[in-house]
Amino acid sequence: MFEKFREECGVVAIYGHPEAANLAYLGLHALQHRGQESAGIAAANGREISLHRAMGLVADIFTPEVVGRLAGYAAIGHTRYSTAGDTVLENAQPLYVNCNRGPLAIAHNGNITNALEVRRELEREGSIFHASSDTEVVLHLIAHSREASLASALREALLQLDGAFSLVLLAKDRMIVARDPHGFRPLAMGLMELSGGKMCYCFASETCAFDLIGAVYVNEVQPGEMIVIGPEGMTRQQYTVPRQPAHCVFEHVYFSRPDSIVFGRSVQLSREMMGRLLALEHPVDADVVVPVPDSGVAAALGYADESGIPFRMGLIRNHYVGRTFIEPTQAIRDFGVRLKLNPIRHLLNGKRVVLVDDSIVRGTTSRKIVRMVRGAGAREVHLRISCPPTISPCYYGVDTPRKRELIAAHNSVEAIRKFVEADSLGYLSLEGLRRAVDDDDRLTHCYACYTGVYPTELVNIDELADTKHRV
Numbered sequence: 001m002f003e004k005f006r007e008e009c010g011v012v013a014i015y016g017h018p019e020a021a022n023l024a025y026l027g028l029h030a031l032q033h034r035g036q037e038s039a040g041i042a043a044a045n046g047r048e049i050s051l052h053r054a055m056g057l058v059a060d061i062f063t064p065e066v067v068g069r070l071a072g073y074a075a076i077g078h079t080r081y082s083t084a085g086d087t088v089l090e091n092a093q094p095l096y097v098n099c100n101r102g103p104l105a106i107a108h109n110g111n112i113t114n115a116l117e118v119r120r121e122l123e124r125e126g127s128i129f130h131a132s133s134d135t136e137v138v139l140h141l142i143a144h145s146r147e148a149s150l151a152s153a154l155r156e157a158l159l160q161l162d163g164a165f166s167l168v169l170l171a172k173d174r175m176i177v178a179r180d181p182h183g184f185r186p187l188a189m190g191l192m193e194l195s196g197g198k199m200c201y202c203f204a205s206e207t208c209a210f211d212l213i214g215a216v217y218v219n220e221v222q223p224g225e226m227i228v229i230g231p232e233g234m235t236r237q238q239y240t241v242p243r244q245p246a247h248c249v250f251e252h253v254y255f256s257r258p259d260s261i262v263f264g265r266s267v268q269l270s271r272e273m274m275g276r277l278l279a280l281e282h283p284v285d286a287d288v289v290v291p292v293p294d295s296g297v298a299a300a301l302g303y304a305d306e307s308g309i310p311f312r313m314g315l316i317r318n319h320y321v322g323r324t325f326i327e328p329t330q331a332i333r334d335f336g337v338r339l340k341l342n343p344i345r346h347l348l349n350g351k352r353v354v355l356v357d358d359s360i361v362r363g364t365t366s367r368k369i370v371r372m373v374r375g376a377g378a379r380e381v382h383l384r385i386s387c388p389p390t391i392s393p394c395y396y397g398v399d400t401p402r403k404r405e406l407i408a409a410h411n412s413v414e415a416i417r418k419f420v421e422a423d424s425l426g427y428l429s430l431e432g433l434r435r436a437v438d439d440d441d442r443l444t445h446c447y448a449c450y451t452g453v454y455p456t457e458l459v460n461i462d463e464l465a466d467t468k469h470r471v
Contacts, residue, residue, distance in 0.1 A: 010034035021070035038092035042105035045072035078107035110164030174230030183223030190215035275302025282426025290314035299386035349377030
């Protein structure tokens with residue numbers, strides 16, 4: 001699947017390393033799949049904070065010269081795709097302010113569902129906002145707080161927020177990381193041992209960032225937890241009572257890299273199990289199992305292994321397609337899909353194909369891919385989807401379309417099958433998905449996009465339903 005769902009961002013934080021900004025850059029490079037719109041890094045040296053952010057990809061923004069100007073032993077980084085706020089540099093993170101508590105930089109992953117309500121109240125009290133990102137309300141709440149310490153001010157701010165947030169806050173001499181009480185979005189903690197026995201603390205949206213910089217994954221920042229790291233060391237505390245866990249299951253379905261551990265579980269393991277259970281729930285007599293790359297690969301491997309049908313990479317993805325391209329004046333059918341995927345005809349010609357993808361949203365992309373496989377000579381195309389039908393929008397950091405645009409919200413499976421022009425269509429059941437993500441009998445994940453049942457009270461949905469804000 002490509003460009004059907006977009007997650008808001010990835011965050012990384014490093015404390016206690018002389019090349020903190022460089023490690024943050026490498027961490028963002030590993031998290032580039034979580035956002036390709038903008039990126040930024042803020043670094044602190046005990047006296048001041050330096051910041052650089054820009055629109056574009058991590059490797060293009062952070063040249064050696066730029067990283068070299070970000071001196072300090074602590075750094076936070078962010079790579080963004082906007083689910084709340086406009087696509088402008090002002091909304092690129094980390095956001096920075098010099099306030100009554102000194103210089104502060106902040107970055108976060110998720111959507112604050114009552115952000116507009118909080119913002120309006122702050123504006124009535126005289127606050128002036130410079131961006132449209134929901135993250136900025138956190139900085140204003142901190143500045144308004146009368147609490148003595150920065151950690152206490154942040155705690156007071158977080159207790160006024162609803163929704164999803166895994167955030168990192170940088171001051172000139174310390175760092176604070178925190179996670180919402182439901183734990184919607186992931187935030188992992190890692191350690192690096194330096195010479196002399198000193199420890200470097202690392203945080204990231206996914207553990208693949210730790211692998212690149214040589215950090216060891218320790219555990220997750222817990223829901224409702226705040227971790228403060230400064231010259232005096234590290235302290236962990238619950239700033240609020242954890243609520244019913246609501247880990248975003250779509251991290252395991254699509255967002256996260258398969259080489260990551262997310263919510264304490266291997267993403268690759270979850271996806272292969274999705275494919276195995278999909279093969280048991282929706283078997284078919286076929287010749288080859290073909291994934292829609294890249295996110296369908298692991299599930300297709302599981303499907304092939306469970307069914308005994310050979311796995312073949314019958315579609316090749318072009319990983320070097322930018323955001324813009326010149327389309328020929330003479331229209332080419334399904335040009336956008338062909339730009340990114342191309343079939344290997346000798347693997348598909350005359351074959352009965354099981355085509356495995358991670359989801360169907362509007363259905364138009366799936367139909368184009370089915371047509372492409374048929375055009376390469378496939379005799380039959382059986383579409384298998386490694387999650388349940390998507391029937392509701394997400395308001396916690398996933399940029400899903402409005403409900404009226406979700407094909408499964410208004411159509412039966414048979415109607416969707418006809419629309420995408422497949423010979424058969426099978427979705428993984430909700431029960432199967434729960435089993436795949438570690439026998440989720442305790443319901444520790446959020447399944448709202450598949451059930452329409454949301455774990456929090458949502459604010460301003462009607463007002464924001466037709467805007468780019470997913471709040």
